[in-house]
Amino acid sequence: SSEKNKSATKKKVVVVGGGLVGSLNACFFAKRGFEVAVFESREDIRCAKTVKGRSINLALSHRGRQALKHVGMEDKIISKSIPMHARMIHRVNGKRSPIPYGKKGQYILSVGRANLNKELLTAAEAYPNTQLNFNHRLLDWSPETGTMTFLGTDGTEKEIQADFIVGCDGAFSATRKQFLRRSRFNYSQTYIPHGYLELTMPPRNGDFAMEPNFLHIWPRNTFMMIALPNLDKTFTCTLFMPFEEFEKITTDDELMNFFQKYFPDSIPLLGVDALKRDFFRLPAQAMVSVKCSPYHLNDKCVLMGDAAHAVVPFYGQGMNAGFEDCLVLDEILDQFNEDFSAALPEYTRVRVPDDHAIADLAMYNYVEMRAHVNSKYFLFRKYLENALHFIMPRTITPLYTMVTFTRTRYHEAVIRWQWQNKVINQGLLILGTVSTVGLTYLLIRYIPKKPSITVEQLWSKVLTLKWFQK
Ligand SMILES: Cc1cc2nc3c(=O)[nH]c(=O)nc-3n(C[C@H](O)[C@H](O)[C@H](O)COP(=O)(O)OP(=O)(O)OC[C@H]3O[C@@H](n4cnc5c(N)ncnc54)[C@H](O)[C@@H]3O)c2cc1C
Numbered sequence: 441s442s443e444k445n446k447s448a449t450k451k452k453v454v455v456v457g458g459g460l461v462g463s464l465n466a467c468f469f470a471k472r473g474f475e476v477a478v479f480e481s482r483e484d485i486r487c488a489k490t491v492k493g494r495s496i497n498l499a500l501s502h503r504g505r506q507a508l509k510h511v512g513m514e515d516k517i518i519s520k521s522i523p524m525h526a527r528m529i530h531r532v533n534g535k536r537s538p539i540p541y542g543k544k545g546q547y548i549l550s551v552g553r554a555n556l557n558k559e560l561l562t563a564a565e566a567y568p569n570t571q572l573n574f575n576h577r578l579l580d581w582s583p584e585t586g587t588m589t590f591l592g593t594d595g596t597e598k599e600i601q602a603d604f605i606v607g608c609d610g611a612f613s614a615t616r617k618q619f620l621r622r623s624r625f626n627y628s629q630t631y632i633p634h635g636y637l638e639l640t641m642p643p644r645n646g647d648f649a650m651e652p653n654f655l656h657i658w659p660r661n662t663f664m665m666i667a668l669p670n671l672d673k674t675f676t677c678t679l680f681m682p683f684e685e686f687e688k689i690t691t692d693d694e695l696m697n698f699f700q701k702y703f704p705d706s707i708p709l710l711g712v713d714a715l716k717r718d719f720f721r722l723p724a725q726a727m728v729s730v731k732c733s734p735y736h737l738n739d740k741c742v743l744m745g746d747a748a749h750a751v752v753p754f755y756g757q758g759m760n761a762g763f764e765d766c767l768v769l770d771e772i773l774d775q776f777n778e779d780f781s782a783a784l785p786e787y788t789r790v791r792v793p794d795d796h797a798i799a800d801l802a803m804y805n806y807v808e809m810r811a812h813v814n815s816k817y818f819l820f821r822k823y824l825e826n827a828l829h830f831i832m833p834r835t836i837t838p839l840y841t842m843v844t845f846t847r848t849r850y851h852e853a854v855i856r857w858q859w860q861n862k863v864i865n866q867g868l869l870i871l872g873t874v875s876t877v878g879l880t881y882l883l884i885r886y887i888p889k890k891p892s893i894t895v896e897q898l899w900s901k902v903l904t905l906k907w908f909q910k
């Protein structure tokens with residue numbers, strides 16, 4: 441039948457990794473009518489109790505929402521998330537200052553990672569032409585034949601044939617191994633000296649312990665803590681600190697002294713016992729930044745999400761960028777009428793500059809936050825940006841607004857931001873010069889022509905004074 445022929449002509453797409461990007465990509469390819477097979481090394485998290493080791497919740501913003509919208513998932517995900525309209529800056533003295541993200545409709549969403557992953561897996565599975573395989577770890581694959589080798593839980597190896605492979609297997613991607621063996625493949629990875637550790641802030645009297653619709657931040661230069669709300673009225677607090685600092689805190693007393701010094705207001709909210717338990721439960725996790733190019737290999741394979749570009753989390757964009765990858769490839773497949781041999785090089789040409797730009801931005805923000813962002817500076821910068829945006833809305837748009845609330849290509853947002861900084865610096869220079877010249881003019885203009893006292897008179901007064909002092 442034509443249906444049979446249609447599916448027969450459509451390629452068999454294998455998605456490696458059933459994480460956030462892999463499961464969303466499965467929806468994108470299934471929606472296009474491809475035969476999709478997802479292979480995920482972990483067990484089906486929908487049956488598992490909790491997912492350990494990754495950030496428990498994430499900030500979803502415009503780019504990610506647009507991708508979810510394309511496969512009809514936006515409303516379902518939003519219904520299980522909490523809007524954050526502003527940041528709440530916590531100062532050492534306990535004072536808190538809200539800074540709105542923008543105009544009324546501009547907010548970001550706190551979503552639970554496990555729930556998001558489950559919803560996307562279920563959405564992918566709902567397509568008749570999609571098959572999910574858990575407990576299958578990719579060992580290797582052949583660019584020549586498209587043969588893929590997976591390791592099952594029982595230790596047996598399984599070979600399957602793929603027409604097209606989408607590597608969504610995260611920062612330590614196995615799919616990427618084949619790319620690393622080829623000439624002209626560029627790869628770099630950087631571990632930052634900071635680690636992160638998650639603490640849970642329980643509800644207080646049955647309700648959120650802090651205002652729920654905020655991204656809470658305790659900026660302390662080298663240290664920083666942020667807290668995002670969860671549907672169960674808890675907050676997940678993520679503490680960022682150099683590993684060598686984590687290593688210095690080995691006892692309850694050292695922990696309490698540290699929190700008393702840097703995050704005093706959070707102690708009663710976290711609860712002393714819960715803080716001690718959570719802090720020593722798991723070691724701090726590392727954060728790595730991975731950049732590579734090209735993202736495609738012939739017309740056989742493409743890397744997407746963290747497998748292509750793992751970024752440090754200091755812009756809350758990793759998942760949003762990975763989700764936008766799915767949307768960009770889909771737009772290009774439309775442009776090239778699904779001709780992979782033309783679409784894949786175009787995807788690399790378009791997407792590499794943008795994903796490298798967000799990787800650089802996130803690293804830049806990490807260095808900024810660590811170097812000199814304490815509460816005052818953070819507040820000053822945000823007020824200045826928002827004020828300039830208010831005065832000249834079409835000329836000055838804060839960088840985080842372009843990154844978080846628009847689909848301005850990441851590398852274009854950086855170019856625009858650099859240009860804006862030049863304009864602001866020149867503006868400040870002109871302002872400085874004009875006010876100096878103006879002030880000097882006023883001084884000269886209004887200082888009395890005829891001095892009320894001559895130099896001789898002034899000198900004789902000085903001598904008299906000196907004489908009195910003897
Ligand atoms: C502390 C922290 C906070 C963050 N906060 C945010 C945020 O606020 N907003 C945001 O947008 N992003 C955030 N991120 C980034 C976000 O978590 C990642 O960008 C996102 O998870 C990438 O999704 P992915 O599917 O590409 O990779 P992953 O989520 O890593 O999924 C990869 C999947 O592939 C599987 N896999 C791995 N190897 C194999 C193999 N060989 N065979 C088969 N399967 C395999 C893994 O089991 C996993 O399920 C944060 C990250 C961290 C660490």
Ligand SMILES: COc1ccc2c(c1)CN(c1nc(C(=O)N(C)c3cc(Cl)c(F)cc3C(=O)O)c(Cl)s1)C2
Pocket residue numbers: 495497498499527548655657666668678753754755756805809840843844
């Ligand atoms: C779950 O773990 C994590 C870890 C880090 C993040 C998130 C979730 C979500 N993050 C977001 N960052 C921005 C942003 O653009 N900037 C510049 C900020 C960057 C930092 Cl580091 C910060 F603390 C506040 C802002 C801010 O402006 O609020 C958003 Cl907008 S959301 C960072």
